[in-house]
Amino acid sequence: MKCSKCGREAVYHARYEGKYYCHKHFNEMVEKKVKQTVRKYRMIKRGERIAVGVSGGKDSVVLLHLLAKLRKKFPFEIVAITIDEGIEGYRPPSVEIAKKNAELLGIEHHVYSFKEYIGFTLDETVQIMGSFEKGERVGACSYCGVWRRWLLNYAAQDVQADKLAIGLNLDDEAQVFLMNIMRGDIARLGRTGPYYEVIHEDLVPRIKPLREVPEKEIVLYAVLNNIEVDFSECPYAVEAFRAEIRDWLNEMEEKHPGTKYQILRSYDKLFPILAKHYAKRELNRCKICGQPTTGEICKACQFKLQVQKKAKELGLTFKVE
Template sequence: MISCDKCKRPAVTYIRHANLHLCAKHFIEYFERKVKYAIKKFNMIESGDRIAIALSGGKDSVTLTYVLHKFLSKRRDVELFAITVDEGIEGYRPPTVKIARKITSELGIEHIIVSFKDYFGMTLDEMVKLGDKKPCTYCGVFRKYLLNKTAREMGATKLATGHNLDDEVQTILLNFLQADIERLARLIPQRVQEGLIMRIKPFREVYERDVVVYGLLHNLPMDMNECPYSYFPVRAMVRDFIYNFEEKYPGRKYSIMRSFETLIPCLKQMFPQIKLNRCERCGEPTSKRICQACVLLEELREKKNLSQ
């Protein structure tokens, strides 16, 4: 049996990039220290904040909900609540919505559920059958729309998402490979924009694997299934490349992240954050006259009318 490098108790995990075997107690301390470091580094949480947690019911968002509740539940100057978006993915979303209800009930956190069907008149499954865009296009645009709108209407000052180190590094490299440097610059918001709730990512310094280990050690309800629509080939190739690179050279995910952070001042200078407009149709913030959600929704409604 391998012992913890800190106390000689049985190790539950191995941190490859740090060459550390850790027991449950010391891994939890290590994990929470990483999360607190990220929160402090980017000033993610301030006195007076009302934080909306984007709670899908998946492993990352459930663990994030638990951790933020642990950190903040005794503070009187910060409030937490959770938002679950039910896209309408048959066989996949219902179990995670159930998990979201369970964790918020156990922690005593206010929980709001909003759905594509109620707001847009169609589930994601129906959109995919009807439209000609990739499923992730519809899901990404409409999820962000509902999360931001609901968070704002509920008085949120921040919107916390469960994006971990793996997610962030994949996005950084993907944008670079696609020469989308302007989108890369937007990964770190420069200032608060009217109508747009500032996003925070407390897990940006922790590996996806460590999120799972932390959740298992706390017996959190977690769904490990992947979305049936998550077959974006370019991201999958980037994910696999980074995984193999990290396996051979531990710590390279942090290297990519640090390189990106070093470039942030240059990116902000090259691509200053533009002032957002209000969508002429729905009033939500957008860089154009009509927001992308309204554009996609109009296309879908036209196709639906033609098919009837």
């Protein structure tokens, strides 16, 4: 097939718009999409300092490259942040990849580890909490998700960033939207959306510049442009429900190209209404760590206390390296 723009050999078929792209025009299309998303929702202002959460995986690494490119069009600062959860065999290589990409782009890079800032690696947490009876047991992903969110916000503040950019793509946005609908959790949809609002002075606003880029295009962008990314999956990831939604969504996209974009558009139309209704919540400061929370003690600190308690009961001590 030939590129719809220039007639050269096509490398990609965007079925949702019925167009073919050569390598050059594919790059342009993806870069333009990100630029327009950033502009449409005023995600980045001139001169701002943007922290980018870079795990080393395809989405976050491609995001770093795309923002580095965008920075040439209008000036803003970028600082890369990597959270090291402490997952043996999985995390060390991806931290390395994040570091290499930041170096390549001349972007300052900082690593924040669970071990240092929470007190336990995720492996240790699973070791302590994992082997318990049902009911008591919360999956590794629950700890990891809460702590990662907490530490990303901490890190973004620590590097004095105005915003925190995360590598969520179109597929992620559509999946999360459907999951929340299917769980009846509409309130959650009102809290994160296409744009952010400043909710609390200590909550660094999150932006999602890749939310209009399909996962497929991110993978292809990395491959075509020889960007080194980590494709391995977290050994603890067992989000069964999400996997079902993902497969179903891919099937629908196959049968009805454009489905994912339509879901995103529906979300975008609903968001202002939902945000108005649900987003305004009074936030306190956590009594332990001082970060914003709806209750007295934030979830990250609650989890930390649970693990500390259990470790003590088991007579385990973990030294901070």
